[in-house]
Amino acid sequence: MKKILVCEDEAAIRDFVVINLTRAGYDVVEADCGEAALQKYDENNGDFDIAILDVMMPGIDGFQVCKELRNRNGGIGIIMLSAKTQEMDKVTGLMLGADDYVAKPFSPSELLA
Structure with a gap:
């Protein structure tokens, strides 16, 4: 099981994601x-x-978490979620x-x- x-600071969105992933058979750990x-x-x-x-969270944002996780584990798959849809935001996430x-x-x- 994968x-x-x-990691999502908005509880309603986090719950939506966790419920759907769990129903699909994934083992999910959540953070706010x-x-x-x-x-x-x-x-x-x-x-x-x-x-x-x-992407947008208080304290350490998703971009910083992405960079840190990539440095710790080059093989982990990372998906960014964001209401920020500007091309530069997408490019930043992918570059990190x-x-x-x-x-x-x-x-x-x-x-x-």
């Missing part, structure tokens, strides 16, 4: 901020296949090591694809 780290995501990553000894990260960038709002099928 293990996914979900960048600091918590890095802590959960360490607590699980980096044993994640994928990280789904919100993200594998994909999904714009909010999104459907469960888009996330699971």
